[in-house]
Structures are given as structure tokens and as C-alpha cells.
Amino acid sequence: xxxxxxxxxxxxxxxxxxxxxxxxxxxxxxxxxxxxxxxxxxxxxxxxxxxxxxxxxxxxxxxxxxxxxxxxxxxxxxxxxxxxxxxxxxxxxxxxxxxxxxxxxxxxxxxxxxxxxxxxxxxxxxxxxxxxxxxxxxxxxxxxxxxxxxxxxxxxxxxxxxxxxxxxxxxxxxxxxxxxxxxxxxxxxxxxxxxxxxx
Amino acid sequence: xxxxxxxxxxxxxxxxxxxxxxxxxxxxxxxxxxxxxxxxxxxxxxxxxxxxxxxxxxxxxxxxxxxxxxxxxxxxxxxxxxxxxxxxxxxxxxxxxxxxxxxxxxxxxxxxxxxxxxxxxxxxxxxxxxxxxxxxxxxxxxxxxxxxxxxxxxxxxxxxxxxxxxxxxxxxxxxxxxxxxxxxxxxxxxxxxxxxxxx
DNA sequence: GCGCGAAGTTGAATGTCGTTCAAACTTGTA
DNA sequence: TACAAGTTTGAACGACATTCAACTTCGCGC
Numbered sequence: 001x002x003x004x005x006x007x008x009x010x011x012x013x014x015x016x017x018x019x020x021x022x023x024x025x026x027x028x029x030x031x032x033x034x035x036x037x038x039x040x041x042x043x044x045x046x047x048x049x050x051x052x053x054x055x056x057x058x059x060x061x062x063x064x065x066x067x068x069x070x071x072x073x074x075x076x077x078x079x080x081x082x083x084x085x086x087x088x089x090x091x092x093x094x095x096x097x098x099x100x101x102x103x104x105x106x107x108x109x110x111x112x113x114x115x116x117x118x119x120x121x122x123x124x125x126x127x128x129x130x131x132x133x134x135x136x137x138x139x140x141x142x143x144x145x146x147x148x149x150x151x152x153x154x155x156x157x158x159x160x161x162x163x164x165x166x167x168x169x170x171x172x173x174x175x176x177x178x179x180x181x182x183x184x185x186x187x188x189x190x191x192x193x194x195x196x197x198x199x
Numbered sequence: 200x201x202x203x204x205x206x207x208x209x210x211x212x213x214x215x216x217x218x219x220x221x222x223x224x225x226x227x228x229x230x231x232x233x234x235x236x237x238x239x240x241x242x243x244x245x246x247x248x249x250x251x252x253x254x255x256x257x258x259x260x261x262x263x264x265x266x267x268x269x270x271x272x273x274x275x276x277x278x279x280x281x282x283x284x285x286x287x288x289x290x291x292x293x294x295x296x297x298x299x300x301x302x303x304x305x306x307x308x309x310x311x312x313x314x315x316x317x318x319x320x321x322x323x324x325x326x327x328x329x330x331x332x333x334x335x336x337x338x339x340x341x342x343x344x345x346x347x348x349x350x351x352x353x354x355x356x357x358x359x360x361x362x363x364x365x366x367x368x369x370x371x372x373x374x375x376x377x378x379x380x381x382x383x384x385x386x387x388x389x390x391x392x393x394x395x396x397x398x
Numbered sequence: 399g400c401g402c403g404a405a406g407t408t409g410a411a412t413g414t415c416g417t418t419c420a421a422a423c424t425t426g427t428a
Numbered sequence: 429t430a431c432a433a434g435t436t437t438g439a440a441c442g443a444c445a446t447t448c449a450a451c452t453t454c455g456c457g458c
Contacts, residue, residue, distance in 0.1 A: 029323040035445060045408050046445080052406095056445060113322060120319035122376040123312060124228040129378040136380065156392075162381075163389050166369030167362060173372075174365065177321040179328040181335065182361075190362050193355075194393070234416060244437050245416080255416060 017042060017049065018066045021059065025110035030060075030117055057121065061131055064114040068135055071111070072142075075101045079142050082150040091150040092195055098146055099191045100184075102139065102168050107178035116173060139165060151195070167194060216241060216248065217265045220258065224309035229259075229316055256320065260330055263313040267334055270310070271341075274300045278341050281349040290349040291394055297345055298390045299383075301338065301367050306377035315372060338364060350394070366393060 020042055024033045035046035035056060042049075053059035075098055082094045104112040122128040140161055147157040154160055171190065174182035219241055223232045234245035234255060241248075252258035274297055281293045303311040321327040339360055346356040353359055370389065373381035 030319075031323075034443085036443090047409070047447080048407055050446065107322060116315075116319040116322075119372050119376055120229075120315040122378075123306060123315070124230075124377075126378075129376060129380075132376060133378060133380060159389065159392060162385075163366060163393055166373065166381075166386075166389070167366040168369070169372060170365030170368035173318050173368060177318055177328060177331060178323075179321075179325075179332060181328075181332060182365075186361075187365075190358065190365070193358060194362055233414085235414090246418080246438070247436055249417065250435075 014052065015066070017052070017059070018063045021063045022067060022110040025063075025113050026108050030113050033060075057128075060114060060117065061128070064111065064118065065131075065135070067111040067114065068138075071101055072138060075139075075142055079146045079149075082146055085149075091152075092192060094146060094150040095195055096188055096191060098143065099164075099168065099188055102165075102172075103184055103187055104172050104176045106184065107176055109176055112172050112176040115169075116176065136165070164191070164194065167191075213251065214265070216251075216258070217262045220262045221266060221309040224262075224312050225307050229312050256327075259313060259316065260327070263310065263317065264330075264334070266310045266313065267337075270300055271337060274338075274341055278345045278348075281345055284348075290351075291391060293345060293349040294394055295387055295390060297342065298363075298367065298387055301364075301371075302383055302386055303371050303374045305383065306375050308375055311371050311375040314368075315375065335364070363390070363393065366390075 017038070021033060021038060024038060024041065035049055039046045039049055049059060050056075053062060078094060078097050078101070082091075118128060118132055122132050143161040143165065144157050147154055147160055151157075167190065168187065171182050171187035175184055175187065216237070220232060220237060223237060223240065234248055238245045238248055248258060249255075252261060277293060277296050277300070281290075317327060317331055321331050342360040342364065343356050346353055346359055350356075366389065367386065370381050370386035374383055374386065
């Protein structure tokens with residue numbers, strides 16, 4: 001099969017490209033990841049990358065998707081373990097563990113730099129909007145499951161998930177744009193506050 | 200004075216450029232606002248715009264600043280009126296009025312399209328980071344004043360302001376990237392929920 | 399082995415940008 | 429009226445993403 005042959009030789013190199021892209025984004029910023037520079041780093045040509053990915057935007061979107069796949073694997077055990085416990089004494093702690101996966105590791109977090117780029121380009125672009133929805137939806141589904149089991153007294157898990165993710169997105173942006181506007185630690189503390197408000 | 204003469208002839212045309220930029224952003228998107236197309240619309244040349252604004256990024260940043268100035272005028276009466284009332288029965292309503300100024304009017308809101316662009320470009324760029332901080336700080340200061348007077352029982356106005364703005368940023372992004380991921384009305388309802396949580 | 403079609407790969411060409419800059423043009427003023 | 433300072437233009441430049449025609453490699457049936 002042509003498909004088989006193509007894919008046999010493709011899978012690994014494809015990952016190599018995505019890994020290299022993430023690394024370059026992390027230490028040089030998105031703007032400096034050009035077709036030419038990325039190709040040079042991989043010992044190939046810019047035209048070749050476009051042969052596989054079609055456009056630079058597709059390549060970056062693939063990179064984000066691949067990155068997100070890894071984070072899906074990280075959050076799943078948190079959700080699963082919360083669902084298996086009957087009495088959940090550590091509900092808020094499970095939430096914080098989930099938040100730690102969601103939030104950027106620091107400024108320069110390549111995954112979040114890609115998110116900011118996606119947000120900026122998505123308006124007026126149906127394909128990017130759809131991609132954004134898809135990725136968001138996965139987080140939402142898992143977060144609702146976690147909220148339902150970790151904090152079963154919560155009135156509206158759906159709405160709380162939406163509020164939490166909106167706030168996390170805001171903090172993630174602040175963390176990743178840098179300048180100390182917000183830190184990961186502060187974002188986690190604010191998560192605690194939002195979940196256990198006392199006026 | 201050279202300065203005087205230059206500015207006498209500059210003030211109005213400068214505003215015309217910013218208005219035209221906002222209009223073009225609203226109906227064509229940021230990417231299609233090029234030096235050449237913006238200049239053509241204004242009956243001038245691309246080189247001329249750069250003579251005044253230095254770079255495209257500066258022009259866009261000026262546009263955002265000028266846009267924000269208008270919104271500062273809109274939120275001030277809300278804060279002032281809340282501070283003048285002793286007993287604040289309508290505390291939450293004042294907050295929603297403030298949120299209505301903060302949030303985008305719809306997708307295509309040019310101010311928020313500029314914010315998304317700023318977020319995407321700010322990492323690795325000290326000047327943009329500083330600009331972002333400055334604008335954020337103004338919203339924060341007014342919001343803390345409003346929270347202190349509109350909801351005086353609130354334990355931590357500073358922290359609540361930070362959480363609210365983070366959430367609003369997240370919703371604003373979702374509204375402006377479009378596709379119905381979030382609406383202005385939903386964002387306002389979530390604001391109500393965050394301020395008056397009941398588990 | 400051999401040949402042949404399909405897939406992979408390259409780098410030069412193309413078009414669109416933002417930006418630079420030397421030249422031409424205005425304006426205020428002495 | 430002349431001159432210096434400020435303004436305006438558009439051609440030229442460099443950096444891009446993207447296209448594409450040519451070339452190479454690969455897999456497979458004979």
C-alpha cells in the first residue's frame with residue numbers, strides 16, 4: 001500500500017519535526033521558527049517540510065495537537081483516581097493537580113506560546129476555530145468529570161469548569177507573556193480561592 | 200518650535216490613522232491591515248505611516264492605547280458612582296456594568312483583536328510586556344476601587360480583581376475568536392456566579 | 399537484477415510583507 | 429525671497445511563506 005509505505009517512513013520523522021519545533025519555540029520564540037531555520041536544524045529543506053505539513057500554520061497546529069496529546073495522558077490518571085475514590089477528602093488537591101497540568105510550566109512554555117498564536121489567528125479562520133474548539137472540549141470533558149467526583153457538592157460542574165478554564169487561560173497568558181505579571185504559584189492559589197470562596 | 204508645528208499638524212491625522220486602523224481591523228481582521236492597504240485607505244503612502252509610527256507594531260500598539268483611553272472614560276463613572284453611595288444595594292449590578300465595559304462587544308471587536316495580537320507578540324519583547332502591564336494596571340486599579348465600594352464585605356479585593364480579570368480575559372478570547380464558544384451574555388452570567396457562589 | 403511508477407526531496411523562483419532611504423516637496427520664518 | 433526644518437513619496441531591500449519543475453530514491457513485479 002502506498003499509504004503504508006509512506007507512513008512507515010513518516011511517523012518518526014514527523015515526530016522529530018514536532019519535537020524540534022517545540023524546542024525552537026521554547027528557546028527562540030515562535031517568530032524565529034521559520035521554515036528555513038527549522039529545516040536547517042533538521043538537516044532538510046523548507047520545501048520538504050511544506051510537502052508534509054502543507055503550510056506553516058498546519059505545522060504549528062500539528063505541533064500544538066501533538067503537545068496536547070501528551071498532556072491528555074498526564075491529566076487522565078488524576079481524573080481516574082478521583083473517580084475511584086468514594087469519599088473524596090482531597091477534592092481541592094485533585095483540582096490543583098489538574099491545574100498544574102493545565103497551566104504553563106513557566107514563561108517560554110512552548111505549548112502556551114502556540115495557544116496564544118492560535119488565539120490571535122483563529123478569528124476569521126474557520127479551520128483554526130474548529131481546532132481550538134476540539135482541543136478545548138477535551139479539557140472541558142475531563143474537568144467536568146473531575147469536578148463531579150472530586151467536589152460532588154458542587155452545584156454546577158459544567159459552569160464551574162467553564163469559569164475555571166477561562167480564568168486559567170487568563171493566568172496562562174499572563175504567565176507566558178512574562179514580566180512577572182503572574183506566576184504559576186499565584187494562579188494555583190487563585191484556583192484554591194475560586195473553589196473555596198469565603199466572604 | 201519645531202515640536203509645536205509638527206504636533207499642530209499631527210494630532211488630527213494621527214487620530215484618523217488610528218480610527219481607520221480600528222475600522223479595518225473590525226471588518227477585515229488584523230492580518231489584512233497592511234501598511235500598504237491602510238495607507239491606501241487614508242490616501243497616503245506606507246512609508247509615510249512609518250515616518251510617524253516607526254513600525255507596524257508601534258502603530259498597532261498606539262491604536263490599542265487610543266482605544267483603551269476611550270474605555271477608561273466609560274468605566275470611570277461606574278466606579279465613581281459606586282464610591283459615592285453609602286449603602287450599596289446594587290453592588291453586583293455595578294460589577295456587571297463594569298464587566299460590560301471590559302468584555303468585547305462581539306467577535307470582530309477590534310480592541311480585543313489587538314489584545315490577542317499583543318499577547319501573542321509580547322513574549323520575548325520587553326517593550327510590549329511593559330505596555331501590557333501598563334494597560335492592565337489601569338483596569339486593576341479601577342476594579343479594586345469598585346470592588347472595595349460596591350462589595351465592601353469582600354475579603355480580598357485585590358485577589359478578586361486578579362481572578363475576575365483573568366476570567367474575563369479568558370472569556371474575551373473565547374468571544375472574539377468566535378464560533379460561539381462563548382458569548383458576552385454567558386460571560387456576564389459567569390461573572391455573577393463567581394461573585395456570589397453558592398455550593 | 400531490472401525497470402518503472404510512485405513517493406520523497408531539493409532549491410530556485412514568486413509574491414507579499416515591513417522597513418529603509420534618498421530625493422522631492424512644503425512650510426514657517428528671517 | 430531664500431533657506432532650513434519638517435513632510436511625503438515611491439523605489440529598493442531583505443525576510444518570509446509558498447510554489448513548482450526537476451531530480452532522486454524507493455518498492456515491487458517481471
